[in-house]
Amino acid sequence: MGPLIAYWLRWPSMEVLMGTDWGWSLCEILHFAGLALLVGIVGMFDLRLLGMAKAVPVAPLRRFLPWAVVGFVLCVVSGLSFVTGLGANLEGVHPYSVLIANLWLQLKLLFIALAGLNLLAFYLTGMSSAVDDLGPGDEAPFAAKVIAATSLSLWIAVIWVGRLIPWGL
Amino acid sequence: MEFLHWLQDSGLATWVRESDALGSTFPYTFLLALHAIGLAMLVGPNVAVDLRILGYGRSVPLGSMEGFFRQMWVGFWFNALSGLVLLPTSAVTFLTDPIFYVKLGSIALAVVTLQMIYGEVFRGRSGRGDTPPTTKAKILAGTSLVLWVVAIVSGRLMAYNGDVRRSTLNAFLLLLLLLLVGGVGWRAIARGPGWGVSLRRSM
Structure with missing residues (x-):
């Protein structure tokens, strides 16, 4: 399994792209712009369910979530570029050895996976459709608040451990 | 200083x-x-x-x-x-x-x-x-x-230093331009009359 993952994680052409003057830094810009859109807008939704900005009806607020998805896509594309093109930034370092040794990267991937499961729980518990009925001033059900608090904490944790990754290299 | x-x-x-x-x-x-x-x-x-x-x-x-x-x-x-x-x-x-x-x-x-x-x-x-x-x-x-x-x-x-800054800025502006052209083009196809409509119908 290890050699297979190691084989797939190293993309020589990505290393060429990320080794240009602009490749790595452009991806950093996209990663930060993406995280602002993703965590900022998901945070709005979570905070509304937790009771902030209660005057906002919940169903229409979903109209902004596609912009969070845009942010997520920006982060995934630039993040995968960092991993697959890592050899361009750190000569001779293989992404696979970083994946199995860097605690912060592992925690980040774990928290993103947990955020995904949390989102799945949001739909499977029926909370997703339940909160659609919340008009101005309405209080979210307790279960929805738990899911919102989990989501907010996980995304903040993703940024936190993500920022530490360079110090674990 | x-x-x-x-x-x-x-x-x-x-x-x-x-x-x-x-x-x-x-x-x-x-x-x-x-x-x-x-x-x-x-x-x-x-x-x-x-x-x-x-x-x-x-x-x-x-x-x-x-x-x-x-x-x-x-x-x-x-x-x-x-x-x-x-x-x-x-x-x-x-x-x-x-x-x-x-x-x-x-x-x-x-x-x-x-x-x-x-x-x-x-x-x-x-x-x-x-x-x-x-x-x-x-x-x-x-x-x-x-x-x-x-x-x-x-x-x-x-x-970053000067060279990387310049080329990154150029690459970023090029990307914005491409997105802008792509976005305008997409809107023209999605909303515009004429060939846009026929293209949409054919899809």
């Missing part, structure tokens, strides 16, 4: 930069993480408010979005304070770097713009129902979007 060196060599700056508390250069990385979290708390909702003013997501009552200003101010203070403690760690590099002043200037203007948006769209409007945003509000919202892009780009470029 002497003052900047003194600042950079001060006890606090040295501790923030070099301490290895908790095995992860704790104060420095903690502040960097806080700076990124604050960025998300401030810029994400600000972009959403700008987009709403520009006509996206009209089903959200604009006045109700006043509640998100608290989130934005928390993000702003996270970043103002973490930035203030991070600045002395590289005082000489940062304060002699033109890009640093571009970053601070664009942030200052973006925050002033946000305040002007508050005054134009939100202040004293609660309970009076929604009126469509004025042209002035739309211009402010567009300005706000541009200023945040400038702030994020210049913030990231601070980590």
